Amino acid sequence: MADRAKIVVIGGGVAGLEVATGLGREGSAETVLADRSLSHVWKPMLHTFAAGTARPDRQKVGFFAQAKRTGFRFQPGTLVAVDRAARTVSLVVEDAESHPPVELAYDLLILAIGSRANDFGTPGVAEHCFTIDDLTEAEGFHGTLRRHLLRALQAQEGLSIAIVGGGATGVELAAELKHAIDLLARYGSPDLPRRLRLFLIESGPRLLPAFPERVSAAAARTLAELGVEVRTGAMVTGADPAGFSLKDGGRVEAALKVWAAGVKAPEVLSTIDGLERGRTGGLVVGPDLRTTRDPAILALGDCASQTDPGSGRPVPATAQAAHQQAQHLVPALRRNLAAGDLAGPLPAFRYRERGAIVSLADFNGWGTLGRYTFGGGRLNGLSARLAHDLLYRQHQLGLFGPGLALATWAADGLDQAVSPPVRLD
Numbered sequence: 039m040a041d042r043a044k045i046v047v048i049g050g051g052v053a054g055l056e057v058a059t060g061l062g063r064e065g066s067a068e069t070v071l072a073d074r075s076l077s078h079v080w081k082p083m084l085h086t087f088a089a090g091t092a093r094p095d096r097q098k099v100g101f102f103a104q105a106k107r108t109g110f111r112f113q114p115g116t117l118v119a120v121d122r123a124a125r126t127v128s129l130v131v132e133d134a135e136s137h138p139p140v141e142l143a144y145d146l147l148i149l150a151i152g153s154r155a156n157d158f159g160t161p162g163v164a165e166h167c168f169t170i171d172d173l174t175e176a177e178g179f180h181g182t183l184r185r186h187l188l189r190a191l192q193a194q195e196g197l198s199i200a201i202v203g204g205g206a207t208g209v210e211l212a213a214e215l216k217h218a219i220d221l222l223a224r225y226g227s228p229d230l231p232r233r234l235r236l237f238l239i240e241s242g243p244r245l246l247p248a249f250p251e252r253v254s255a256a257a258a259r260t261l262a263e264l265g266v267e268v269r270t271g272a273m274v275t276g277a278d279p280a281g282f283s284l285k286d287g288g289r290v291e292a293a294l295k296v297w298a299a300g301v302k303a304p305e306v307l308s309t310i311d312g313l314e315r316g317r318t319g320g321l322v323v324g325p326d327l328r329t330t331r332d333p334a335i336l337a338l339g340d341c342a343s344q345t346d347p348g349s350g351r352p353v354p355a356t357a358q359a360a361h362q363q364a365q366h367l368v369p370a371l372r373r374n375l376a377a378g379d380l381a382g383p384l385p386a387f388r389y390r391e392r393g394a395i396v397s398l399a400d401f402n403g404w405g406t407l408g409r410y411t412f413g414g415g416r417l418n419g420l421s422a423r424l425a426h427d428l429l430y431r432q433h434q435l436g437l438f439g440p441g442l443a444l445a446t447w448a449a450d451g452l453d454q455a456v457s458p459p460v461r462l463d
């Protein structure tokens with residue numbers, strides 16, 4: 039029997055895990071997924087894990103179990119190098135530093151390693167701010183938040199938190215933190231919300247620049263009503279242990295500081311010789327998702343820089359785009375595999391704008407669909423929150439298939455019913 043084609047997928051996030059699962063089920067290629075973590079979580083939920091309003095253990099998908107279930111092989115490890123000439127990747131396995139890197143050979147390499155917050159070189163941010171780019175960071179923030187909250191609860195102290203970045207991530211995190219504090223106040227400390235100062239700092243003139251002005255204004259109003267101190271037009275020039283310095287000479291004092299502004303591609307991509315990179319460091323890919331200078335390497339999701347051939351605009355760095363790219367690629371690769379031509383042409387990917395959603399915990403939410411905007415207010419906000427949830431449920435359906443997905447949703451419902459709405463453990 040001829041050797042099976044080797045497809046290596048690096049990064050088991052929204053895009054990578056969907057691709058590995060789809061190819062694993064097909065079975066005609068030898069598909070290996072590598073990730074620096076042992077489990078997948080849906081990145082758009084990270085702010086809820088950070089605030090403590092959702093529990094990650096129920097939402098994690100273990101890579102080894104998913105691999106066994108769907109027919110790919112999982113290799114733990116962090117990508118440290120790609121040798122394009124030899125068609126191999128090198129991975130460093132955590133807790134095995136004394137061992138040499140693991141090398142994997144590929145016929146086709148699919149890079150889907152996501153993105154990180156971009157501090158634009160602002161002094162002090164790396165040392166003093168949290169970023170919430172993966173589960174470890176979300177858990178790290180939650181651990182520190184928990185210590186501060188316990189002090190606030192026990193010693194009747196105040197607590198100040200500042201978030202930089204008024205995009206959807208910063209806005210959603212601010213609302214989620216406020217929601218968590220309100221819930222915790224029910225545990226015998228009704229004045230806790232009054233001792234919290236929560237700042238949201240944005241350098242641009244308005245929050246949520248990707249949304250219509252009406253939504254930006256309504257979100258700013260909702261946050262102000264919740265007691266969040268929103269500073270727009272405020273450029274952060276530095277971070278230190280006590281807070282942020284602003285360009286206009288002002289200060290925002292905060293014990294807990296989160297940087298949620300901008301995105302950039304992981305550094306390791308810059309070490310791959312000869313590939314074209316975009317403005318934020320992502321690999322430039324053509325309409326077929328192949329990198330422009332090496333057809334044996336594809337890039338998907340946040341780490342890819344792609345111009346949508348339909349609109350001529352950049353494909354956004356969102357879970358929605360990552361999911362669509364994965365759903366486009368799997369059947370196309372399956373067709374090529376069936377034809378015995380892995381290197382054969384791939385159809386052009388067209389991004390379908392399904393609208394943007396922003397959800398302010400239980401307080402409010404909005405969605406846009408073309409020129410149509412929906413949501414606004416507690417009741418209508420629910421429609422936006424449900425739409426927010428829908429993309430995650432579609433992702434789970436793709437990973438688990440209908441039976442297991444239904445069981446998972448039922449288990450989530452039961453878990454929500456029996457668990458406290460906020461965790462302080």
Ligand SMILES: Cc1cc2nc3c(=O)[nH]c(=O)nc-3n(C[C@H](O)[C@H](O)[C@H](O)COP(=O)(O)OP(=O)(O)OC[C@H]3O[C@@H](n4cnc5c(N)ncnc54)[C@H](O)[C@@H]3O)c2cc1C
Pocket residue numbers: 048049050051052053054072073074075078080081082083084085115116117118150151152153170171172206207304306338339340341355356357358359360395426
């Ligand atoms: C708090 C928050 C809220 C968000 N909300 C939304 C939303 O509401 N809607 C929306 O559409 N988008 C949202 N996003 C953006 C969305 O999460 C990303 O666009 C999406 O996750 C990108 O998918 P991806 O597959 O490219 O990367 P990811 O899902 O980030 O996955 C990357 C994977 O690569 C792995 N990895 C990284 N580096 C390496 C390495 N060197 N070696 C091996 N493995 C590696 C990681 O462990 C991870 O598993 C949000 C993001 C955040 C942070």
